[in-house]
Amino acid sequence: MTTPRDLLIVAIDMASSPPPExxxxxLALAGAELIDLLDAQAVTLEGDHIVPGYRPAIADRLLEEAASSFARQAPYESVGDWLWRRGRGLSAAYLAVLEAEGQLTRGRRRRWGLSRTGQTELVDSLDRRLAANRWTxxxxxxxxxxxxxGIDDRRTGNSPSVADDAVATVLAAVHDAVRELEAERQRRAIEGAAFDNIWRGE
Structure with a gap:
């Protein structure tokens, strides 16, 4: 199991309605990938820039893709820039892998949809139990x-501390990117509402 897979399983299992955007x-999955690659010593951080290290054998296909995506010559990419680049469509990619592995099944009443025509739910599996154990x-x-x-059911007001400075840098970058995305979505919604009001004559 990897941190991004654990995160996705937790997001599916724990998400209220509506589910996470x-x-x-x-963006959070990309951050989880980077943290796992830091732990594997595939990369290090110089300030907030990602410096590739040696390429360890990685069994997980998506994590291997992440390891091969780093700029390998200076100037190296910042954590924030890499999160935006790597994160594009990443949740759909991880969902597709879980579905291909049989970790997801079509259902009638679950809150996650892989497509506009179907709902999905997690099957009872070892991966699901391991992710749940890590969560609890x-x-x-x-x-x-x-x-x-937005999955914060038991932790409101109790933000856990992370001792590793590089990991803390990645987590801070994830939060900054998420806030930036939320702000951009709100800005577009306001602009869209203002445009609609013009057409309605309000």
Missing amino acids: RGELS SDEPILAVLAAAV
Whole structure:
């Protein structure tokens, strides 16, 4: 299991209605990938810039894609810029992998849809149980990433601390990117409402 897979499973299992926005979730998944790659020593951070290290063997296909996506020569990419680039459509990619593995099944009453025509739910699996165990153990990284996308059922007012400075830098960048995306969505909604009012003569 990887942190992004755990995060997605938790997001599906714990999400209230409406579920997390796909854009915010994609940014958090990219952050989870970067944290796992820091742990594997595939990258390091110089300030807030990502410096690739050696390329370890990575069994997870999407995590391997992430490892191969870094700028390998200076000037290196900032964490924030990489999150935006890597995060584009990432939640859909992870959902597709879970579905291909049989981790998701079509259902009638669950809150997550892979497409406009079908709803999906998680099957009972070892991966799901391991993700649930990590969630209930209050593991700080998963808790902070989940909170970034609005999953904060037991942790309101109790933000867990992360000792590793590089990991803390990534988590802060995820939160900044999520806030930026939310602000942009709100700005577009306001502009759209103002445009509609003009046409209605209000």
